[in-house]
Amino acid sequence: MEEYADKRIREECGIFGVYQHPDACGLTRLGLLSLQHRGEESCGICVHNEGEYIMHKGVGSVDEVLPRFQAPGNLAIGHVRYSTSGGIIERNAQPLLYQDDIHRIAICTNGHISNAVSLRIALEADGVSFHTANDAEVILRLLALALSNHPLSVVKSAVSKLEGAFALLVMYDDVLIAVQDPYGYRPLMLGAKDGSYILASETCALDTIGAHLLEQLKPGQILLFDGGEMVRDELEFKLPRRLCSLEFIYFSRQDSYLDGVRLHILRMELGRRLSQVERAEADLVVAIPESGIPAAMGYAQHAGIPYAAAILHSRYMGRTFIQPSEAVREAKASLKYRVISEIVQNRRVVVVDDSLVRGTTCSHVVELLKAAGASEIHVRISSPPFLNGCSCGIDIRSPEELPLARMSTEDLCSSLGADSLSFLAVQQFVQVIEDGKHGEPGICTQCFRAAKPLPERSISNSVALEAT
Known part of the structure; x- marks a missing residue:
């Protein structure tokens, strides 16, 4: 486990997603500009268009990496990142992409997976290869293990193995899924604009593109956007809400x-x-x-x-x-x-x-x-x-x-x-704050304060993963 100690990502990032808008790429770029304060080291956008994923990302600010990036498609996710380990290199930038002959998955996340090291070791023992030093790739590989299932069950299976804090956006073929961790540690907002759905780490990004706020996702909440509809679900485990104090201050x-x-x-x-x-x-x-x-x-x-x-x-x-x-x-x-x-x-x-x-x-x-x-x-x-x-x-x-x-x-x-x-x-x-x-x-x-670590669930940090 010590082998990975210097590669663990401790990050405060921003995520943005658009579902069913003809200029999903342009809106995502504007949304990321509004979230630039959450990460200045790297950024990226992935757009779905007619069964293909178009990705552009790199090291630098949104203005440096994405000033002229434009791609057709009505579904997109984007990310701004800051890190203190893992290296400021393009392959650690998000979104991250997995694809095989049948399915495509792209993800971006804000947070830190506290059991990422043990999960990574277990996956590597099962023959899974990693290409980044990013916690998000652990989530991506867990999702890839379950690609034959329905998108909602794929996500729930992967997320059930995670411990820590995360707000997660997943593009699964032409489906968009948003997940809030069971503590609600990282904020994730749902908005709407011109009949489309928007997801963002903060409401300032919704304001920038002229979207209006619908709700703030609750701990453990899952939203699936498919066929023009939104389906609500939730994680099976419930934990006391712990929204990060530093978001307020x-x-x-x-x-x-x-x-x-x-x-x-x-x-x-x-x-x-x-x-x-x-x-x-x-x-x-x-x-x-x-x-x-x-x-x-x-x-x-x-x-x-x-x-x-x-x-x-x-x-x-x-x-x-x-x-x-x-x-x-x-x-x-x-x-x-x-x-x-x-x-x-x-x-x-x-x-x-x-x-x-x-x-x-x-x-x-x-x-x-x-x-x-x-x-x-x-x-x-x-x-x-x-x-x-x-x-x-x-x-x-x-x-x-x-x-x-x-x-x-x-x-x-x-x-x-x-x-x-x-x-x-x-x-x-x-x-x-509470008042x-x-x-x-x-x-x-x-x-x-002299706080104890977040309470552990029944899944041990050292458990070997089962492919689903």
């Missing part, structure tokens, strides 16, 4: 809806609640852009302190938290932010961000504020401290990567060079 775009609440409004409320925690005597509130802006606005409104856009950032530097190495994260942080000294000079400043994971960005911003002449710097984070690794796809392999797993809040504050540092408590954070949203209860807070 960081990963999803602030104009998206999640569990029925606009995330910009929710993040402002988190900032308002944060202002009640160790409120600092200060002259102005600033945000670490872009993701910290809503919380900073909420903090300023509730605290009665002026908000100022004193920190500028380059929109072309990407997201530092999801960069694949510490060296790259630090370099991008240095290039990404600038401070307008005239605004902060000789001022007591509250600097607000939505999260503090490794501390790279926050440390750099504090240095910039000091250099610009701020007299005091008080850091406020509108989420709880990160204390644990994540087994379901977020790029935190172990607590050792997290400052607060190694030091106290006071020591971290000192290492950042700030005058004070405080976070929302887990209970406060959960209360704000604001209108979906099912249940969010995952594993990374904020």
Whole structure:
């Protein structure tokens, strides 16, 4: 099992699918552009047209890889990817495709299969060959074992062997299937446009193409689109819902809806609640852009302190938290932010961000504020401290990567060079989210506490697979 330890994909990606629209390829490309914030390393589209699959994918952003890609067909799926292992190479890009003399299958997924290594070892022992270091290929090979069955039973058979987090789109010949994992860990939205069905990781992608939201898939839900009709089904096993907390505070775009609440409004409320925690005597509130802006606005409104856009950032530097190495994260942080000294000079400043994971960005911003002449710097984070690794796809392999797993809040504050540092408590954070949203209860807070791994089902991580 150690042989595959460095190849395990821990990813936060975006998926998009179109069923029965004459410009499925064009809509998918636009949808992926709206989901670009979920992955900047590679992307791809697979289109079904008259029994053939037309695939185009590569390393780079949507504008770099897919600017002129166009293919006929009314069924398509697409993917944007970021990874921290497995290599940034084209063969690891999704969608992934399998075909034989009779059937074709293409898949794309957002999430992390926690038992992918043991499944892969069992499949290889049965003679199955792998061509990527991608968890998604494990799903593809499981699907390929059951190709003679009905599409719905094929998918249910494969997914029943998976553990972890996934939102999955499967093109099976001319059928489209969407699957939400039994925890509902990764969001998947169903929309409609001009009589066609659209599936996307976030509602912002539906808005971009002029589709309207029908529903957010529930844990364990399966949707099959065939012959112009939608069939509902569900996985046989039920588990407590654990929608990822970071979707609410960081990963999803602030104009998206999640569990029925606009995330910009929710993040402002988190900032308002944060202002009640160790409120600092200060002259102005600033945000670490872009993701910290809503919380900073909420903090300023509730605290009665002026908000100022004193920190500028380059929109072309990407997201530092999801960069694949510490060296790259630090370099991008240095290039990404600038401070307008005239605004902060000789001022007591509250600097607000939505999260503090490794501390790279926050440390750099504090240095910039000091250099610009701020007299005091008080850091406020509108989420709880990160204390644990994540087994379901977020790029935190172990607590050792997290400052607060190694030091106290006071020591971290000192290492950042700030005058004070405080976070929302887990209970406060959960209360704000549960009070604001209108979906099912249940969010995952594993990374904020000494949480146990996700409960295992009856299928062991080391079980040998049976071909179906």
